[in-house]
Amino acid sequence: MSGTNDSPAREYFKNIVDSIVSIVAGMRITLRYCFSKSVTIQYPYEKLAFAPRFRGIHEFEADKCIACDQCAKACPVDCIYIDKSAPRKIDKATGKAAGGELLRFAIDYQKCMFCALCTEPCPTSCIHMGKNHDLSSYSRADMVVEFRELDRKGLRTPLPIWAERNADIPWVKSEKDRILAGRLATNEADIPAV
């Protein structure tokens, strides 16, 4: 009889002890992380350095594109859309594409996986992987970047929303100025030999 009365009491106190041990173990982990160095940063006030070969949103030189479709054919997810009015080729005198008009050059970033396979077959080296990674937007339609339209505004790559809103931060201002000036982020000097 006394055994059946003691067992629930023992169970009761065992549960209390287990709870205390569990809380102490959890708090020990919590406190350890509270006082360890943070691994997150206050972006965009702080910014991590990317690897030299980081592949971000493309940069595109429409004036050198001959609309040959090689990039679109190489794309494993078919997210590059190109249209032209007639064949285009590089004019040797100017180094620019001439002939028909480039009507459309767009990339759907809902599908793009930043593999860079599109950049390799380009005969005129006019499509590059850029350094911006943040293409947040308010609609799915905005994720399809119309590079030909950007080119008409003198841009090689889209100007992200965050760059427009945080232009008081020095590195953001410099990045915004670069994009507005139509300067490429990628060039040979950026990429060390391996």
Ligand code: SF4
């Ligand atoms: S980076 Fe890859 S997935 Fe994106 S457009 Fe180029 S080939 Fe297609």
Ligand code: SF4
């Ligand atoms: S491979 Fe180069 S030149 Fe050909 S369509 Fe693509 S970006 Fe234009």
